[in-house]
Amino acid sequence: MHRLLLLCVLCFAWPAQAELNIEITGAGEHQTPVSVARFAGDVPDAQGISSVVTNDLLRTGLFKLIDPAGKAPHEPGEVKYVEWPGVEALLMGSIKKLDGGNVSVKFSLLDMVRHTELESQVLIAQSDQVRAIAHRISDMVYERLTGSAGVFSTRIAYVSRDKGRFRLVVADSDGYGEQSLLASNEPIMSPAWSPDGKQLAYVSFEQRRAMIFVQTLTSRQRTLLASFPGSNSSPAWSPDGKQIALVLTHEGNSQIYLMNSDGSNLHSIISGEEIDTEPNFSPDGKSILFTSDRGGSAQIYRVPVNGGSAERLTFEGNSNFSPRFSPDGKSFVFSHYDGGKFYIATQDFESMQMQILTSGGWEKKPSFAPNGKLILFGSESQGRGILATVSSDGKVKQKMVAQFGDIREPIWGPFLKQ
Amino acid sequence: MKNKLILSVLLVNLLAACGSNPPKAVVADAKPAPVVSAPAVAAPVTSAVNQPSVDQSPVQAAEAKAIAAEAVAARVEADPNASAAAKANAKADADADVRAAVEAQALAKHSVFFPFDVDAVQPADLNTIQAHAQNLASNPNLKVRVEGNADERGSSEYNLALGQRRANNTKKALVLGGARSDQIEAISYGEEKPLATGHDEASWAQNRRADIDYTK
Incomplete structure:
Protein backbone atom coordinates (compact mmCIF):
# COMPACT_ATOMS: atom_id res chain seq x y z
CA MET A 1 0.00 0.00 0.00
CA HIS A 2 1.50 3.31 -1.04
CA ARG A 3 0.07 6.54 0.16
CA LEU A 4 1.23 9.91 -0.96
CA LEU A 5 1.26 12.47 1.79
CA LEU A 6 2.27 16.05 1.52
CA LEU A 7 3.53 17.23 4.86
CA CYS A 8 2.15 20.54 5.93
CA VAL A 9 4.45 21.28 8.78
CA LEU A 10 4.38 24.79 10.18
CA CYS A 11 6.93 26.71 8.24
CA PHE A 12 9.65 27.80 10.58
CA ALA A 13 13.18 28.62 9.64
CA TRP A 14 15.06 26.15 11.82
CA PRO A 15 18.14 27.67 13.39
CA ALA A 16 21.41 25.81 13.75
CA GLN A 17 20.84 22.77 15.93
CA ALA A 18 21.86 23.21 19.53
CA GLU A 19 23.61 20.13 20.83
CA LEU A 20 21.66 18.19 23.40
CA ASN A 21 23.08 15.53 25.64
CA ILE A 22 20.28 13.01 26.11
CA GLU A 23 20.60 10.52 28.93
CA ILE A 24 18.09 7.68 29.21
CA THR A 25 17.69 5.43 32.25
CA GLY A 26 15.37 2.49 32.81
CA ALA A 27 13.44 0.42 30.30
CA GLY A 28 9.91 -0.74 29.67
CA GLU A 29 8.92 -4.17 30.84
CA HIS A 30 8.67 -5.66 27.36
CA GLN A 31 11.12 -4.13 24.90
CA THR A 32 10.30 -4.93 21.29
CA PRO A 33 13.47 -5.69 19.29
CA VAL A 34 13.48 -3.35 16.28
CA SER A 35 16.03 -2.57 13.61
CA VAL A 36 16.35 0.58 11.50
CA ALA A 37 18.34 0.07 8.29
CA ARG A 38 20.06 3.21 7.00
CA PHE A 39 17.85 4.88 4.39
CA ALA A 40 19.27 5.19 0.88
CA GLY A 41 20.39 8.78 0.28
CA ASP A 42 20.38 9.60 4.00
CA VAL A 43 22.97 11.89 5.58
CA PRO A 44 25.26 9.88 7.85
CA ASP A 45 24.98 12.18 10.91
CA ALA A 46 22.61 12.65 13.83
CA GLN A 47 20.28 14.79 11.72
CA GLY A 48 19.69 11.99 9.22
CA ILE A 49 16.30 10.29 9.11
CA SER A 50 17.69 6.91 10.22
CA SER A 51 19.36 8.49 13.27
CA VAL A 52 16.37 10.63 14.27
CA VAL A 53 13.99 7.68 14.07
CA THR A 54 16.41 5.43 15.99
CA ASN A 55 16.74 8.02 18.77
CA ASP A 56 12.98 8.63 18.89
CA LEU A 57 12.31 4.94 19.41
CA LEU A 58 15.17 4.55 21.88
CA ARG A 59 13.88 7.39 24.08
CA THR A 60 10.56 5.66 24.73
CA GLY A 61 12.28 2.77 26.50
CA LEU A 62 9.83 0.44 24.75
CA PHE A 63 12.15 -0.74 22.00
CA LYS A 64 15.44 -2.53 21.83
CA LEU A 65 17.33 -1.18 18.83
CA ILE A 66 19.24 -3.97 17.04
CA ASP A 67 22.25 -2.85 15.00
CA PRO A 68 21.67 -3.74 11.30
CA ALA A 69 25.39 -4.71 11.18
CA GLY A 70 25.98 -3.35 7.70
CA LYS A 71 22.85 -4.79 6.12
CA ALA A 72 20.96 -2.04 4.32
CA PRO A 73 17.88 -3.16 2.43
CA HIS A 74 15.87 -0.21 1.06
CA GLU A 75 12.82 -2.10 -0.20
CA PRO A 76 10.85 -5.05 1.25
CA GLY A 77 11.92 -7.18 -1.75
CA GLU A 78 15.59 -6.86 -0.72
CA VAL A 79 15.04 -8.33 2.77
CA LYS A 80 16.31 -11.81 3.58
CA TYR A 81 14.37 -12.71 6.71
CA VAL A 82 16.89 -15.29 7.90
CA GLU A 83 19.51 -12.55 8.22
CA TRP A 84 17.48 -10.83 10.99
CA PRO A 85 17.14 -13.30 13.83
CA GLY A 86 15.50 -11.88 16.95
CA VAL A 87 14.30 -8.75 15.16
CA GLU A 88 10.53 -8.33 15.31
CA ALA A 89 10.18 -5.25 13.14
CA LEU A 90 12.42 -3.70 10.49
CA LEU A 91 12.22 -0.17 9.12
CA MET A 92 13.85 0.74 5.79
CA GLY A 93 13.50 3.37 3.11
CA SER A 94 15.03 5.80 0.68
CA ILE A 95 15.28 9.56 0.24
CA LYS A 96 15.07 11.21 -3.17
CA LYS A 97 15.64 14.89 -3.96
CA LEU A 98 12.90 16.37 -6.12
CA ASP A 99 12.91 19.49 -8.28
CA GLY A 100 11.88 22.65 -6.46
CA GLY A 101 13.67 21.97 -3.16
CA ASN A 102 11.43 19.10 -2.03
CA VAL A 103 12.40 15.64 -0.93
CA SER A 104 10.48 12.42 -1.27
CA VAL A 105 10.93 9.83 1.46
CA LYS A 106 9.70 6.30 0.89
CA PHE A 107 9.67 3.90 3.81
CA SER A 108 8.41 0.45 4.78
CA LEU A 109 7.91 -1.27 8.10
CA LEU A 110 8.06 -5.07 8.08
CA ASP A 111 6.77 -7.56 10.61
CA MET A 112 9.81 -9.87 10.74
CA VAL A 113 7.95 -12.60 12.62
CA ARG A 114 4.98 -12.94 10.26
CA HIS A 115 6.97 -11.79 7.20
CA THR A 116 4.37 -9.18 6.33
CA GLU A 117 4.44 -5.51 5.45
CA LEU A 118 2.94 -3.42 8.24
CA GLU A 119 3.14 -0.06 6.52
CA SER A 120 4.54 1.55 3.40
CA GLN A 121 4.31 5.25 2.62
CA VAL A 122 5.81 8.05 0.61
CA LEU A 123 6.15 11.43 2.33
CA ILE A 124 7.01 14.60 0.44
CA ALA A 125 8.18 17.76 2.16
CA GLN A 126 10.57 20.66 1.80
CA SER A 127 14.15 19.58 2.16
CA ASP A 128 14.57 21.56 5.42
CA GLN A 129 11.74 19.53 6.95
CA VAL A 130 13.62 16.24 7.07
CA ARG A 131 13.45 16.05 10.86
CA ALA A 132 9.68 16.51 10.70
CA ILE A 133 9.46 13.62 8.21
CA ALA A 134 11.60 11.46 10.50
CA HIS A 135 9.28 12.20 13.46
CA ARG A 136 6.26 11.30 11.31
CA ILE A 137 7.87 7.98 10.48
CA SER A 138 8.61 7.40 14.19
CA ASP A 139 4.95 8.16 15.00
CA MET A 140 3.81 5.58 12.48
CA VAL A 141 6.25 2.92 13.75
CA TYR A 142 5.24 3.60 17.35
CA GLU A 143 1.55 3.40 16.58
CA ARG A 144 1.93 0.17 14.57
CA LEU A 145 4.01 -1.52 17.26
CA THR A 146 2.33 -0.28 20.45
CA GLY A 147 -1.23 0.56 19.43
CA SER A 148 -0.91 4.08 20.88
CA ALA A 149 -0.46 7.30 18.94
CA GLY A 150 3.13 8.52 18.75
CA VAL A 151 4.04 11.99 20.00
CA PHE A 152 7.30 12.50 18.11
CA SER A 153 5.72 15.09 15.79
CA THR A 154 4.31 17.12 18.64
CA ARG A 155 6.14 20.07 20.04
CA ILE A 156 7.01 21.49 23.40
CA ALA A 157 7.36 25.03 24.72
CA TYR A 158 9.56 26.27 27.53
CA VAL A 159 11.36 29.30 28.91
CA SER A 160 15.12 29.56 28.59
CA ARG A 161 17.19 31.93 30.72
CA ASP A 162 20.72 32.79 29.73
CA LYS A 163 22.77 35.68 31.12
CA GLY A 164 19.73 37.67 32.21
CA ARG A 165 17.98 37.16 28.88
CA PHE A 166 14.69 35.28 28.75
CA ARG A 167 13.41 33.44 25.69
CA LEU A 168 10.11 31.71 25.02
CA VAL A 169 11.08 28.68 22.97
CA VAL A 170 9.15 26.16 20.89
CA ALA A 171 10.98 22.95 19.97
CA ASP A 172 10.43 19.42 18.70
CA SER A 173 9.38 17.01 21.44
CA ASP A 174 12.94 15.65 21.49
CA GLY A 175 14.29 19.11 22.35
CA TYR A 176 15.78 19.79 18.92
CA GLY A 177 14.68 22.41 16.42
CA GLU A 178 14.58 25.26 18.96
CA GLN A 179 12.83 28.37 17.80
CA SER A 180 12.41 31.57 19.84
CA LEU A 181 8.98 33.15 19.87
CA LEU A 182 9.94 35.97 22.20
CA ALA A 183 13.16 37.30 23.71
CA SER A 184 13.08 39.69 26.64
CA ASN A 185 15.21 41.11 29.42
CA GLU A 186 12.30 40.55 31.80
CA PRO A 187 10.96 37.18 33.01
CA ILE A 188 8.62 34.99 30.99
CA MET A 189 6.43 32.35 32.68
CA SER A 190 3.73 29.75 32.26
CA PRO A 191 3.41 29.08 28.52
CA ALA A 192 0.12 27.32 27.67
CA TRP A 193 -0.73 25.75 24.31
CA SER A 194 -4.06 26.39 22.64
CA PRO A 195 -5.81 23.04 22.00
CA ASP A 196 -5.13 23.31 18.25
CA GLY A 197 -1.42 23.93 18.87
CA LYS A 198 -1.47 27.14 16.85
CA GLN A 199 -1.16 29.63 19.72
CA LEU A 200 0.61 30.03 23.01
CA ALA A 201 -0.67 32.04 25.94
CA TYR A 202 2.04 33.06 28.40
CA VAL A 203 3.03 35.50 31.12
CA SER A 204 5.55 38.19 30.28
CA PHE A 205 6.98 40.89 32.58
CA GLU A 206 8.10 43.06 29.66
CA GLN A 207 5.83 45.87 30.86
CA ARG A 208 7.34 45.58 34.34
CA ARG A 209 4.72 43.30 35.83
CA ALA A 210 3.04 40.00 35.01
CA MET A 211 0.67 40.29 32.04
CA ILE A 212 -0.83 37.61 29.82
CA PHE A 213 -0.16 37.59 26.09
CA VAL A 214 -1.43 35.28 23.37
CA GLN A 215 0.81 34.67 20.37
CA THR A 216 0.15 32.89 17.09
CA LEU A 217 3.10 30.67 16.16
CA THR A 218 3.10 31.04 12.38
CA SER A 219 2.49 34.78 12.10
CA ARG A 220 4.26 35.67 15.38
CA GLN A 221 1.40 38.10 15.91
CA ARG A 222 0.54 38.63 19.55
CA THR A 223 -2.11 40.30 21.63
CA LEU A 224 -2.20 41.49 25.21
CA LEU A 225 -4.96 39.45 26.86
CA ALA A 226 -4.89 40.64 30.49
CA SER A 227 -3.18 43.64 32.10
CA PHE A 228 -5.20 44.36 35.22
CA PRO A 229 -3.40 46.00 38.19
CA GLY A 230 -1.20 43.56 40.10
CA SER A 231 -0.38 40.16 38.58
CA ASN A 232 -2.03 38.57 35.54
CA SER A 233 -0.92 34.98 35.24
CA SER A 234 -1.40 31.23 34.87
CA PRO A 235 -3.39 31.11 31.61
CA ALA A 236 -5.10 27.79 30.79
CA TRP A 237 -7.23 27.05 27.71
CA SER A 238 -10.52 25.23 27.84
CA PRO A 239 -10.47 22.03 25.69
CA ASP A 240 -12.59 23.69 22.98
CA GLY A 241 -10.22 26.68 22.89
CA LYS A 242 -13.06 29.13 23.41
CA GLN A 243 -12.21 30.13 26.97
CA ILE A 244 -9.13 30.86 29.01
CA ALA A 245 -8.89 30.47 32.77
CA LEU A 246 -6.47 32.91 34.37
CA VAL A 247 -5.34 34.27 37.71
CA LEU A 248 -5.78 37.95 38.59
CA THR A 249 -4.98 39.90 41.74
CA HIS A 250 -6.67 43.23 40.97
CA GLU A 251 -9.35 42.56 43.58
CA GLY A 252 -6.81 41.67 46.26
CA ASN A 253 -5.76 38.04 46.50
CA SER A 254 -4.98 35.80 43.56
CA GLN A 255 -8.28 34.45 42.30
CA ILE A 256 -9.21 32.33 39.31
CA TYR A 257 -11.23 33.93 36.54
CA LEU A 258 -12.61 32.77 33.23
CA MET A 259 -12.78 34.81 30.05
CA ASN A 260 -13.48 34.16 26.39
CA SER A 261 -10.27 33.68 24.44
CA ASP A 262 -10.85 37.08 22.80
CA GLY A 263 -10.71 38.70 26.26
CA SER A 264 -14.47 39.29 26.67
CA ASN A 265 -16.86 38.09 29.41
CA LEU A 266 -14.45 38.10 32.34
CA HIS A 267 -15.88 36.58 35.49
CA SER A 268 -14.55 35.12 38.72
CA ILE A 269 -14.97 31.38 39.22
CA ILE A 270 -12.81 30.62 42.26
CA SER A 271 -12.35 33.27 44.94
CA GLY A 272 -11.44 33.54 48.57
CA GLU A 273 -9.02 35.09 51.01
CA GLU A 274 -6.33 32.57 50.09
CA ILE A 275 -4.00 31.96 47.19
CA ASP A 276 -5.85 30.19 44.38
CA THR A 277 -3.78 29.60 41.25
CA GLU A 278 -2.64 27.20 38.49
CA PRO A 279 -6.04 26.32 36.98
CA ASN A 280 -6.13 23.38 34.54
CA PHE A 281 -9.21 22.16 32.63
CA SER A 282 -10.30 18.53 32.58
CA PRO A 283 -10.37 17.05 29.03
CA ASP A 284 -14.19 17.18 29.09
CA GLY A 285 -14.06 20.84 30.12
CA LYS A 286 -16.32 20.28 33.12
CA SER A 287 -13.93 20.67 36.01
CA ILE A 288 -10.80 22.55 36.97
CA LEU A 289 -7.83 21.51 39.05
CA PHE A 290 -6.02 24.25 40.92
CA THR A 291 -3.48 24.94 43.67
CA SER A 292 -4.65 26.67 46.84
CA ASP A 293 -3.28 27.34 50.32
CA ARG A 294 -6.80 27.50 51.78
CA GLY A 295 -6.00 24.47 53.96
CA GLY A 296 -2.86 26.08 55.43
CA SER A 297 -0.39 24.70 52.89
CA ALA A 298 -0.38 24.62 49.09
CA GLN A 299 -2.49 21.65 47.98
CA ILE A 300 -4.42 20.55 44.90
CA TYR A 301 -8.17 20.96 44.62
CA ARG A 302 -10.84 20.20 42.04
CA VAL A 303 -13.93 22.27 41.39
CA PRO A 304 -16.75 22.05 38.80
CA VAL A 305 -16.42 24.85 36.21
CA ASN A 306 -20.11 25.75 36.56
CA GLY A 307 -19.90 26.24 40.30
CA GLY A 308 -19.86 23.98 43.31
CA SER A 309 -17.57 23.34 46.21
CA ALA A 310 -13.88 22.63 45.87
CA GLU A 311 -12.66 19.19 46.83
CA ARG A 312 -9.17 18.75 48.23
CA LEU A 313 -7.27 15.99 46.41
CA THR A 314 -3.75 15.92 47.88
CA PHE A 315 -2.80 15.31 51.50
CA GLU A 316 0.72 13.88 51.41
CA GLY A 317 4.05 15.66 51.81
CA ASN A 318 4.55 19.31 52.79
CA SER A 319 2.76 20.75 49.78
CA ASN A 320 1.72 19.99 46.20
CA PHE A 321 1.71 22.23 43.14
CA SER A 322 1.01 22.58 39.41
CA PRO A 323 -1.71 19.98 38.72
CA ARG A 324 -2.51 18.86 35.17
CA PHE A 325 -5.04 16.32 34.00
CA SER A 326 -3.95 13.26 32.03
CA PRO A 327 -5.31 13.25 28.45
CA ASP A 328 -7.89 10.57 29.38
CA GLY A 329 -8.98 12.59 32.43
CA LYS A 330 -8.54 9.63 34.76
CA SER A 331 -5.55 10.95 36.68
CA PHE A 332 -3.47 14.06 37.19
CA VAL A 333 0.21 14.86 37.47
CA PHE A 334 1.71 17.38 39.86
CA SER A 335 4.84 18.51 41.66
CA HIS A 336 5.04 17.00 45.14
CA TYR A 337 7.19 18.80 47.74
CA ASP A 338 8.39 16.75 50.68
CA GLY A 339 11.47 16.87 52.89
CA GLY A 340 13.12 19.63 50.88
CA LYS A 341 12.74 17.92 47.48
CA PHE A 342 10.29 18.25 44.61
CA TYR A 343 9.08 15.00 43.00
CA ILE A 344 6.90 14.35 39.98
CA ALA A 345 3.84 12.38 41.07
CA THR A 346 0.54 11.21 39.64
CA GLN A 347 -2.71 10.36 41.35
CA ASP A 348 -5.74 8.69 39.82
CA PHE A 349 -9.18 9.94 40.64
CA GLU A 350 -10.62 6.53 41.40
CA SER A 351 -8.19 5.20 44.00
CA MET A 352 -6.84 8.65 44.99
CA GLN A 353 -3.49 6.91 45.52
CA MET A 354 -0.44 9.06 44.87
CA GLN A 355 2.40 7.49 42.87
CA ILE A 356 5.81 9.17 42.97
CA LEU A 357 7.54 8.70 39.60
CA THR A 358 10.93 10.31 40.10
CA SER A 359 13.78 10.20 42.60
CA GLY A 360 13.30 13.84 43.56
CA GLY A 361 15.25 17.05 43.27
CA TRP A 362 14.27 20.33 41.75
CA GLU A 363 11.43 18.89 39.66
CA LYS A 364 8.59 21.19 38.70
CA LYS A 365 5.80 21.92 36.20
CA PRO A 366 4.96 18.46 34.83
CA SER A 367 2.72 18.00 31.79
CA PHE A 368 1.55 14.88 29.95
CA ALA A 369 2.40 14.12 26.35
CA PRO A 370 -0.88 14.10 24.39
CA ASN A 371 -0.84 10.27 24.27
CA GLY A 372 -0.56 10.13 28.08
CA LYS A 373 2.51 7.87 27.97
CA LEU A 374 5.19 10.38 28.92
CA ILE A 375 5.45 13.32 31.31
CA LEU A 376 7.65 16.32 30.58
CA PHE A 377 8.95 18.40 33.47
CA GLY A 378 11.59 20.91 34.47
CA SER A 379 14.51 19.43 36.36
CA GLU A 380 18.03 20.51 37.22
CA SER A 381 21.53 19.37 36.37
CA GLN A 382 24.69 21.03 37.65
CA GLY A 383 22.78 24.09 38.79
CA ARG A 384 20.98 24.64 35.49
CA GLY A 385 17.38 23.99 34.62
CA ILE A 386 16.94 21.18 32.10
CA LEU A 387 14.15 19.31 30.34
CA ALA A 388 13.36 15.84 31.59
CA THR A 389 10.75 13.19 30.89
CA VAL A 390 9.48 10.17 32.76
CA SER A 391 7.16 7.50 31.40
CA SER A 392 3.76 7.63 33.08
CA ASP A 393 4.54 4.29 34.78
CA GLY A 394 7.77 5.78 36.15
CA LYS A 395 9.97 3.15 34.47
CA VAL A 396 11.85 5.13 31.83
CA LYS A 397 13.53 8.43 32.62
CA GLN A 398 15.26 10.84 30.32
CA LYS A 399 17.26 14.02 30.84
CA MET A 400 17.92 16.47 28.03
CA VAL A 401 20.85 18.70 28.86
CA ALA A 402 21.45 21.62 26.53
CA GLN A 403 24.90 23.12 26.17
CA PHE A 404 23.86 26.42 27.66
CA GLY A 405 20.94 28.22 29.24
CA ASP A 406 18.68 27.53 32.16
CA ILE A 407 15.44 25.88 31.08
CA ARG A 408 12.18 26.20 33.00
CA GLU A 409 8.41 25.99 32.66
CA PRO A 410 8.20 23.30 29.98
CA ILE A 411 4.85 22.25 28.59
CA TRP A 412 4.01 19.53 26.08
CA GLY A 413 1.91 20.66 23.13
CA PRO A 414 -1.13 18.89 21.67
CA PHE A 415 -1.38 16.59 18.65
CA LEU A 416 -1.24 18.68 15.49
CA LYS A 417 -4.00 18.06 13.01
CA GLN A 418 -2.53 17.50 9.55
CA MET B 1 -0.52 62.56 63.53
CA ASP B 29 -3.01 41.65 57.85
CA ALA B 30 -5.78 40.07 55.85
CA LYS B 31 -4.90 36.58 57.02
CA PRO B 32 -6.17 35.74 60.47
CA ALA B 33 -3.32 33.49 61.55
CA PRO B 34 -0.07 35.48 61.46
CA VAL B 35 -1.22 38.63 63.21
CA VAL B 36 1.55 41.15 63.48
CA SER B 37 2.01 42.95 66.71
CA ALA B 38 5.00 45.09 67.45
CA PRO B 39 7.07 43.63 70.24
CA ALA B 40 7.49 45.53 73.46
CA VAL B 41 11.20 45.89 72.91
CA ALA B 42 12.89 48.81 74.51
CA ALA B 43 15.04 49.76 71.54
CA PRO B 44 13.43 49.12 68.17
CA VAL B 45 16.48 50.48 66.35
CA THR B 46 18.59 47.57 67.53
CA SER B 47 16.07 45.10 66.24
CA ALA B 48 16.28 46.78 62.85
CA VAL B 49 20.04 46.36 62.93
CA ASN B 50 19.55 42.62 62.60
CA GLN B 51 18.52 43.08 58.98
CA LEU B 107 14.66 55.19 54.69
CA ALA B 108 17.97 53.88 53.41
CA LYS B 109 16.52 50.39 53.68
CA HIS B 110 14.33 49.52 50.74
CA SER B 111 13.50 45.92 51.53
CA VAL B 112 11.38 44.12 54.08
CA PHE B 113 11.79 40.40 54.67
CA PHE B 114 9.46 37.47 55.31
CA PRO B 115 9.62 33.98 56.81
CA PHE B 116 8.91 30.96 54.56
CA ASP B 117 5.40 30.95 53.07
CA VAL B 118 4.45 33.96 55.22
CA ASP B 119 3.11 37.16 53.73
CA ALA B 120 2.60 39.34 56.84
CA VAL B 121 4.98 42.27 57.35
CA GLN B 122 7.30 41.41 60.22
CA PRO B 123 7.79 43.51 63.39
CA ALA B 124 11.50 43.85 62.62
CA ASP B 125 10.62 45.88 59.53
CA LEU B 126 8.17 48.32 61.12
CA ASN B 127 10.76 51.12 61.31
CA THR B 128 11.48 50.77 57.61
CA ILE B 129 7.76 50.77 56.78
CA GLN B 130 7.15 53.76 59.04
CA ALA B 131 9.98 55.80 57.54
CA HIS B 132 8.78 55.19 53.98
CA ALA B 133 5.15 55.81 54.96
CA GLN B 134 6.15 59.14 56.47
CA ASN B 135 8.33 59.99 53.49
CA LEU B 136 5.40 59.36 51.16
CA ALA B 137 3.00 61.27 53.42
CA SER B 138 5.23 64.34 53.50
CA ASN B 139 6.00 64.15 49.77
CA PRO B 140 2.58 63.69 48.17
CA ASN B 141 4.01 63.67 44.65
CA LEU B 142 6.27 60.70 45.32
CA LYS B 143 5.28 57.33 43.92
CA VAL B 144 6.73 53.93 44.70
CA ARG B 145 6.50 50.41 43.41
CA VAL B 146 6.42 47.66 46.00
CA GLU B 147 7.80 44.49 44.40
CA GLY B 148 7.05 41.23 46.18
CA ASN B 149 9.43 38.28 45.81
CA ALA B 150 9.51 34.69 46.99
CA ASP B 151 12.05 31.94 47.40
CA GLU B 152 12.05 29.06 44.94
CA ARG B 153 10.26 26.53 47.17
CA GLY B 154 6.91 26.31 45.43
CA SER B 155 5.75 26.56 41.85
CA SER B 156 6.48 29.72 39.90
CA GLU B 157 2.78 30.59 39.86
CA TYR B 158 2.26 29.95 43.57
CA ASN B 159 5.29 32.10 44.29
CA LEU B 160 4.00 34.85 42.04
CA ALA B 161 0.79 34.85 44.11
CA LEU B 162 2.77 34.76 47.37
CA GLY B 163 4.96 37.66 46.22
CA GLN B 164 1.85 39.62 45.32
CA ARG B 165 0.43 39.04 48.81
CA ARG B 166 3.70 40.28 50.32
CA ALA B 167 3.58 43.37 48.14
CA ASN B 168 -0.10 43.97 48.95
CA ASN B 169 0.53 43.67 52.70
CA THR B 170 3.55 45.96 52.50
CA LYS B 171 1.40 48.47 50.67
CA LYS B 172 -1.33 48.18 53.33
CA ALA B 173 1.26 48.82 56.04
CA LEU B 174 2.53 51.91 54.21
CA VAL B 175 -1.03 53.22 53.85
CA LEU B 176 -1.70 52.60 57.54
CA GLY B 177 1.46 54.55 58.26
CA GLY B 178 0.14 57.59 56.39
CA ALA B 179 0.92 57.07 52.68
CA ARG B 180 -1.86 57.41 50.13
CA SER B 181 -2.95 54.23 48.37
CA ASP B 182 -2.54 55.81 44.94
CA GLN B 183 1.13 56.55 45.65
CA ILE B 184 1.91 52.83 45.75
CA GLU B 185 1.80 50.16 43.06
CA ALA B 186 2.05 46.62 44.38
CA ILE B 187 3.41 44.02 41.96
CA SER B 188 5.09 40.64 42.21
CA TYR B 189 8.09 38.97 40.61
CA GLY B 190 7.49 35.70 42.45
CA GLU B 191 10.64 33.57 42.27
CA GLU B 192 11.69 35.07 38.92
CA LYS B 193 14.21 37.63 40.15
CA PRO B 194 16.17 36.05 42.97
CA LEU B 195 18.90 38.11 44.66
CA ALA B 196 20.69 34.88 45.55
CA THR B 197 20.45 31.69 43.52
CA GLY B 198 21.61 28.98 45.95
CA HIS B 199 19.30 26.18 47.09
CA ASP B 200 19.89 27.09 50.73
CA GLU B 201 18.28 29.05 53.53
CA ALA B 202 20.84 31.87 53.30
CA SER B 203 19.80 32.49 49.69
CA TRP B 204 16.11 31.89 50.29
CA ALA B 205 16.04 34.39 53.19
CA GLN B 206 17.29 37.13 50.86
CA ASN B 207 14.71 36.24 48.23
CA ARG B 208 11.69 36.35 50.53
CA ARG B 209 11.26 40.07 50.48
CA ALA B 210 9.37 43.09 49.23
CA ASP B 211 11.36 45.95 47.71
CA ILE B 212 10.21 49.55 48.00
CA ASP B 213 11.38 51.17 44.80
CA TYR B 214 11.22 54.94 44.18
CA THR B 215 13.08 54.82 40.88
CA LYS B 216 10.53 53.14 38.65
Missing part, protein backbone atom coordinates in the same frame (compact mmCIF):
# COMPACT_ATOMS: atom_id res chain seq x y z
CA LYS B 2 -0.62 58.88 64.29
CA ASN B 3 2.70 58.15 62.64
CA LYS B 4 4.49 60.94 64.45
CA LEU B 5 3.04 59.71 67.68
CA ILE B 6 4.41 56.24 67.02
CA LEU B 7 7.81 57.60 66.17
CA SER B 8 7.82 59.70 69.34
CA VAL B 9 6.95 56.64 71.31
CA LEU B 10 9.85 54.83 69.70
CA LEU B 11 12.15 57.70 70.55
CA VAL B 12 11.05 57.82 74.14
CA ASN B 13 11.84 54.14 74.34
CA LEU B 14 15.16 54.64 72.67
CA LEU B 15 16.30 57.49 74.85
CA ALA B 16 14.90 56.43 78.14
CA ALA B 17 15.16 52.69 77.53
CA CYS B 18 12.29 52.25 79.92
CA GLY B 19 9.20 53.20 77.94
CA SER B 20 6.04 51.98 79.55
CA ASN B 21 4.02 52.23 76.33
CA PRO B 22 5.04 49.68 73.72
CA PRO B 23 4.81 51.02 70.18
CA LYS B 24 1.52 50.33 68.50
CA ALA B 25 1.28 47.83 65.71
CA VAL B 26 1.07 49.61 62.39
CA VAL B 27 0.38 46.52 60.33
CA ALA B 28 -2.91 44.80 59.87
CA PRO B 52 21.03 42.53 56.18
CA SER B 53 23.15 45.44 54.91
CA VAL B 54 22.31 48.07 57.47
CA ASP B 55 24.63 50.96 58.06
CA GLN B 56 24.51 51.65 61.75
CA SER B 57 26.77 54.67 61.95
CA PRO B 58 24.30 57.59 61.53
CA VAL B 59 22.28 56.35 64.44
CA GLN B 60 25.31 55.81 66.60
CA ALA B 61 26.47 59.30 65.80
CA ALA B 62 23.06 60.71 66.58
CA GLU B 63 22.91 58.74 69.77
CA ALA B 64 26.25 60.20 70.86
CA LYS B 65 25.05 63.65 69.92
CA ALA B 66 21.82 63.07 71.81
CA ILE B 67 23.72 62.01 74.90
CA ALA B 68 25.79 65.17 74.67
CA ALA B 69 22.64 67.24 74.23
CA GLU B 70 21.09 65.49 77.17
CA ALA B 71 24.12 66.44 79.20
CA VAL B 72 23.70 70.04 78.09
CA ALA B 73 20.04 69.83 78.93
CA ALA B 74 20.90 68.44 82.32
CA ARG B 75 23.31 71.29 82.96
CA VAL B 76 20.72 73.77 81.77
CA GLU B 77 18.23 72.17 84.08
CA ALA B 78 20.66 72.33 86.95
CA ASP B 79 21.22 76.00 86.28
CA PRO B 80 18.51 77.85 88.14
CA ASN B 81 18.99 80.82 85.77
CA ALA B 82 18.22 78.90 82.60
CA SER B 83 14.83 79.53 81.09
CA ALA B 84 12.26 76.78 80.55
CA ALA B 85 12.44 77.51 76.84
CA ALA B 86 16.16 76.80 76.72
CA LYS B 87 15.59 73.51 78.46
CA ALA B 88 12.91 72.56 76.00
CA ASN B 89 15.07 73.64 73.03
CA ALA B 90 17.98 71.53 74.09
CA LYS B 91 15.74 68.49 74.53
CA ALA B 92 13.98 69.13 71.22
CA ASP B 93 17.32 69.42 69.38
CA ALA B 94 18.39 66.09 70.77
CA ASP B 95 15.10 64.51 69.76
CA ALA B 96 15.27 65.94 66.27
CA ASP B 97 18.80 64.72 65.70
CA VAL B 98 17.94 61.17 66.68
CA ARG B 99 14.68 61.24 64.79
CA ALA B 100 16.38 62.39 61.62
CA ALA B 101 19.05 59.74 61.93
CA VAL B 102 16.58 56.97 62.62
CA GLU B 103 14.49 58.08 59.68
CA ALA B 104 17.53 58.32 57.41
CA GLN B 105 18.62 54.86 58.39
CA ALA B 106 15.18 53.35 57.98
